[in-house]
Amino acid sequence: MSNETLLLILAAAIATFATRIGGYVLITRLKTIPPRMEQALNAVPAAVLTTLVAPSFFNGGWEVKIAMVVALAAGIRYPGLLMLGAGWAVAMICRHLLGF
Numbered sequence: 232m233s234n235e236t237l238l239l240i241l242a243a244a245i246a247t248f249a250t251r252i253g254g255y256v257l258i259t260r261l262k263t264i265p266p267r268m269e270q271a272l273n274a275v276p277a278a279v280l281t282t283l284v285a286p287s288f289f290n291g292g293w294e295v296k297i298a299m300v301v302a303l304a305a306g307i308r309y310p311g312l313l314m315l316g317a318g319w320a321v322a323m324i325c326r327h328l329l330g331f
Contacts, residue, residue, distance in 0.1 A: 294325035 258264070264272075288299050302318030309317075325331040 292331055294322050294329075294331040297325055297331075298322035 284299065287295055291299075298318045298321040301321045302314050305317035306314035
């Protein structure tokens, strides 16, 4: 590995650590969390889930799209593990039995 690559990795590690520790320090210094900050923090899980799911949905094949729609429908009604199982089962059926 070149020195530039090592420096880039080190800089990325420092930036990641600084943002994580900075958020912790900021929250611990506050006596109460302001409503706008609380709303922003409540939106983080949905934003992270979207960034993980959207690329697979738009770049994946039809089996991925069908499995995600089934998993979404199952997730509305059932717990997460059943949602995961339903999506996986549909993807495997599409791939192995239907030839997608």
